[in-house]
Amino acid sequence: MEIIFYHPTFDTPYWIAELSKKLPGARIRGWERGDNAPADYALVWHPPVEMLQGRALKAVFALGAGVDSILSKLKANPEMLPLSIPLFRLEDTGMGIQMQEYAVSQVLHWFRRFDDYQALQRESTWQPLADYTHDEFTIGIMGAGVLGSKVAESLLAWGFPVRVWSRSRKSWPQVTSFAGDAELGEFLRGTRVLINLLPNTAETVGIINASLLEQLQDNSYVLNLARGVHVVENDLLAALDSGKLKAAMLDVFSREPLPKESPLWLHPRVTMTPHVAAVTRPQEAIAYIAQTITQLERGETPSGQVDRVRGY
Numbered sequence: 001m002e003i004i005f006y007h008p009t010f011d012t013p014y015w016i017a018e019l020s021k022k023l024p025g026a027r028i029r030g031w032e033r034g035d036n037a038p039a040d041y042a043l044v045w046h047p048p049v050e051m052l053q054g055r056a057l058k059a060v061f062a063l064g065a066g067v068d069s070i071l072s073k074l075k076a077n078p079e080m081l082p083l084s085i086p087l088f089r090l091e092d093t094g095m096g097i098q099m100q101e102y103a104v105s106q107v108l109h110w111f112r113r114f115d116d117y118q119a120l121q122r123e124s125t126w127q128p129l130a131d132y133t134h135d136e137f138t139i140g141i142m143g144a145g146v147l148g149s150k151v152a153e154s155l156l157a158w159g160f161p162v163r164v165w166s167r168s169r170k171s172w173p174q175v176t177s178f179a180g181d182a183e184l185g186e187f188l189r190g191t192r193v194l195i196n197l198l199p200n201t202a203e204t205v206g207i208i209n210a211s212l213l214e215q216l217q218d219n220s221y222v223l224n225l226a227r228g229v230h231v232v233e234n235d236l237l238a239a240l241d242s243g244k245l246k247a248a249m250l251d252v253f254s255r256e257p258l259p260k261e262s263p264l265w266l267h268p269r270v271t272m273t274p275h276v277a278a279v280t281r282p283q284e285a286i287a288y289i290a291q292t293i294t295q296l297e298r299g300e301t302p303s304g305q306v307d308r309v310r311g312y
């Protein structure tokens with residue numbers, strides 16, 4: 001079995017060595033320009049078109065959870081990967097716990113009013129504030145998939161009311177589930193902390209816009225953990241300035257790295273991280289990919305296959 005690997009920043013020799021331990025029969029090589037030799041599987045992130053085009057592959061693996069970058073490249077170059085070749089993505093593989101850590105720490109930060117106390121500290125003001133209660137701090141998670149479900153679980157454990165919005169209804173204990181466009185308004189009206197874990201698709205681009213933000217409770221919070229293009233950044237800034245939003249924490253941006261001139265950098269109620277909410281953990285990802293390849297070789301149907309028509 002021949003496997004080609006391409007990632008613009010990962011340590012390729014390390015990945016090849018670790019993958020080889022899990023797939024001892026495989027010959028694994030880092031792909032370089034000009035390499036047209038046969039391959040059965042390709043492991044990729046932001047792959048050049050020529051890496052995949054014209055190859056009789058059994059499957060392609062995205063080395064992350066989101067496949068928007070590869071699907072947008074495919075839209076421009078449909079010949080890069082025929083629909084008959086399955087595309088897999090990473091399902092959790094250690095990202096769930098990272099998203100839980102991020103969401104829990106930020107929600108507790110807002111819930112315990114550390115943002116307000118930090119502002120008071122800057123004015124050298126000693127001023128105890130009224131506590132927030134859990135029942136006025138409903139968490140609304142957009143996207144109830146692999147990562148949204150993990151985040152829901154972790155915030156429930158801290159006693160917050162949790163609701164989710166997704167394409168299909170979920171029957172999860174203690175979680176209120178809303179489904180489809182018809183129920184988005186009701187979902188938003190009861191939400192105090194909006195957490196975004198949607199995939200980037202034609203339907204979800206720009207979804208966090210003025211009209212959506214207007215439907216949230218006053219003094220709400222936005223935590224964007226998914227993709228920057230979900231948020232209309234000027235609408236978010238306007239909602240912060242009008243008082244509709246109390247604060248926003250952003251991990252992802254419509255342009256990355258965030259340009260120096262973006263007003264988001266300096267807004268007093270915006271905090272940010274540079275797209276690090278959940279990174280690919282090599283050991284977990286390698287175990288998942290090796291197991292999935294083994295299942296494919298046995299003729300089984302593993303989970304994690306992307307529905308390219310649906311877009312995630």
Ligand SMILES: NC(=O)C1=CN([C@@H]2O[C@H](COP(=O)(O)OP(=O)(O)OC[C@H]3O[C@@H](n4cnc5c(N)ncnc54)[C@H](O)[C@@H]3O)[C@@H](O)[C@H]2O)C=CC1
Nearest residue numbers: 065066143144145146147148166167199203225226277278
């Ligand atoms: N900031 C970061 O470091 C990272 C961000 N991500 C982002 O998180 C996203 C979610 O990842 P997973 O949970 O693994 O994806 P998933 O595919 O398991 O879950 C997606 C969820 O979104 C829902 N959904 C999709 N389209 C919808 C629509 N039009 N209306 C309502 N609901 C819709 C689905 O029903 C599903 O519940 C990824 O696509 C990626 O963009 C993932 C990993 C790291």
Ligand SMILES: O=C(O)C(=O)CO
Nearest residue numbers: 064065066278279280
């Ligand atoms: O896996 C993903 O989709 C990511 O965004 C990783 O940072």
